[in-house]
Amino acid sequence: MRLVTSPALREKRLAALLGGRDPRHPALRAAVEEAQAAGSLALAGLPASSEQVAGLMRALRAVDPAAPLTVEALRAWQGAATGGMGALRAAEREREGGPPPAPARFVESRLRSLEQWLGMDSGRELKPAQQGALAMARVVEILPFDDANGRVARLAASHLMVRAGSRPPLLDGGDAPRLQAALQAAFQLHTEVLCALLEEAADRALDVMIAAVEAGRLPPAKE
Numbered sequence: 001m002r003l004v005t006s007p008a009l010r011e012k013r014l015a016a017l018l019g020g021r022d023p024r025h026p027a028l029r030a031a032v033e034e035a036q037a038a039g040s041l042a043l044a045g046l047p048a049s050s051e052q053v054a055g056l057m058r059a060l061r062a063v064d065p066a067a068p069l070t071v072e073a074l075r076a077w078q079g080a081a082t083g084g085m086g087a088l089r090a091a092e093r094e095r096e097g098g099p100p101p102a103p104a105r106f107v108e109s110r111l112r113s114l115e116q117w118l119g120m121d122s123g124r125e126l127k128p129a130q131q132g133a134l135a136m137a138r139v140v141e142i143l144p145f146d147d148a149n150g151r152v153a154r155l156a157a158s159h160l161m162v163r164a165g166s167r168p169p170l171l172d173g174g175d176a177p178r179l180q181a182a183l184q185a186a187f188q189l190h191t192e193v194l195c196a197l198l199e200e201a202a203d204r205a206l207d208v209m210i211a212a213v214e215a216g217r218l219p220p221a222k223e
Helices: 007-018 026-043 050-060 071-082 104-119 128-142 149-163 173-187 192-214
Strands: none
Touching (some): 026 173, 026 192, 050 071
């Protein structure tokens, strides 16, 4: 059995390595975003080429981090991730397993319902991973776009979690079976497993930041 260092201990290690430097340094942010983009592309079955990673990193920054989750934000992420216009789906879709996607004529109204619910006090009071799980499951369930629904759903979850004070979740291809099972449960309103996965994935950002400091991606600490 492989022992995993607790997040608290990794927090202390990162602080020691930083030596007083700001953990919000752009180089650390870029390292986390690169890992996040590569992992999301792997889950989508796409190559993590420099062009693809750069495109998804642009998508990560396409919406103000402090902004609420809106239909316009979802469209901005989809457009940035695909190089398109972020147009909502006009054709019908089918799904193997799980609930059927929303009929095309109801896509926008169902996204607006999600936007409205997350903007209410009851939505804002959810823990970061709970907000992320709800948004991810609902976007995947609706399938609002012709392409990149999974990537957009993961961007939405990350946005809400960071906005609520969490680190961004770093999911990757190895999470695919667990993520699929968690989403199926979330479609039945059982989001606990998906929340746990997102919390675990958010802790991975610490490992990426530690590795970035150890690799010399930050300027030396001042004596």
